[in-house]
Amino acid sequence: MPHTLFNRRESLRTLLSLLCLPALAACSPPAAPLSVSAHPWPGYELMFLAAREGWIDERSVQLRESVSATESMQRLRAGTIDAAALTLDETITLLAEGVDLRVVLVFNVSSGADALVAKPHVRSLQDLRGRRVGVEDSAVGALMLHAALATAGMSRSDVIATPLTFDQHLAAWTQGKVDAVVSFEPVRGMLLRKHGRVLFDSTGLPDTIIDVLAVSAQTMADKNKRRALRLLIDGHFLALRHLRTNPADAAYRLAVRLGDSGPAALQSYRGLILPDEHANRRLLDAQGQLHQSVKTLSAMMLEWGQIARAPQLDRLIDASLLPHAEVPAR
Known part of the structure; x- marks a missing residue:
């Protein structure tokens, strides 16, 4: 920052x-x-x-x-x-x-704030094969997990995806219910302080x-x-x-x-x-x-099958409520 x-x-x-x-x-x-x-x-x-x-x-x-x-x-x-x-x-x-x-x-x-964080015994993305990965049942969680696994030549079927909402991430980690979790701040920082290891983050998905x-x-x-x-x-x-x-x-x-x-x-x-x-x-x-x-x-x-049909995007972005640019003084 x-x-x-x-x-x-x-x-x-x-x-x-x-x-x-x-x-x-x-x-x-x-x-x-x-x-x-x-x-x-x-x-x-x-x-x-x-x-x-x-x-x-x-x-x-x-x-x-x-x-x-x-x-x-x-x-x-x-x-x-x-x-x-x-x-x-x-x-x-x-x-x-x-x-x-x-x-x-x-x-x-996000340029690194979202991450796939694993426990110390998981040393690489390939080590996630057959292990439990906590992920929120939302598009961003699915995108992060898909992109992370794709870099290792894997797919979602290679891991045990465990649906977790954001408020459940820390508890699932502490209670040993997952081996890794797709999370973000402030929980990401908490997991790193618990010796978590970042295997993939949002720098791998620029913009x-x-x-x-x-x-x-x-x-x-x-x-x-x-x-x-x-x-x-x-x-x-x-x-x-x-x-x-x-x-x-x-x-x-x-x-x-x-x-x-x-x-x-x-x-x-x-x-x-x-x-x-x-x-x-x-x-x-x-x-x-x-x-x-x-x-x-x-x-x-x-x-990737995250949406069933292409949405209409032409009216999605609207800049009309932003503050007007200041006019330089002459």
Whole structure:
């Protein structure tokens, strides 16, 4: 994770922004708050930090924690929430099922944060043959396991895949129910501290595991909900700016949910690229990388049997809620 040196001028601008945002948000809260589901993951935690610090008006946005991506996906299917923090492949899975969604924000790009972690007695991918591998019953888990095994000339049938939701990973490892698990931060770090061994990580799937904010098309058509989405996105970027300008303070605040100490919270961001407003505009642009990633990933998922049909992708990415680019002073 990049660290920015402390800058008084930047910090003052950030502080003024943080003070102003709640006042702006209080002007016209929607009749019903925007409901957003998210499971524990460093890339999503900046939303929760912004909410705790009052940088997002709680009357406008309601963050609903889930235990796993699977639960957030179920909520979107049922229509009980307006939006969810998901990986891009999980979003494509829902789209292929007929859930009409829009991607309006990139939280992070995984570059090593997702990994297949094995116990010390498993020394290589080939050693997994016939062993129990815990994996969440979601697209990202299946993709990671498939890619990892493929590099060793193996397939899923060569291992005993054990379905586990994210909240079950640590317990299954500790209780000896698995020999390896496809997991991510903060559990990935916990497993490494228990002498786990990384056999494969998301650097082997570049520009593939991308976490996004997926919003229902119905929500996007609601004027008040769109306003709340802008507040949420602005709050996320304010928290990201705070993390970059004052990482020590941000780490202390993030540790409330990510770990028992500031250093542990910061450590969980290793292997993650966190795009700011400018990077998000480039990613979500009509000619941006996200469009190509969506096409490539969708084709890969169809080939590997992760989705039954190719979804319509032409309206998936929507950059209209991102902050406008600043016009340089003349």
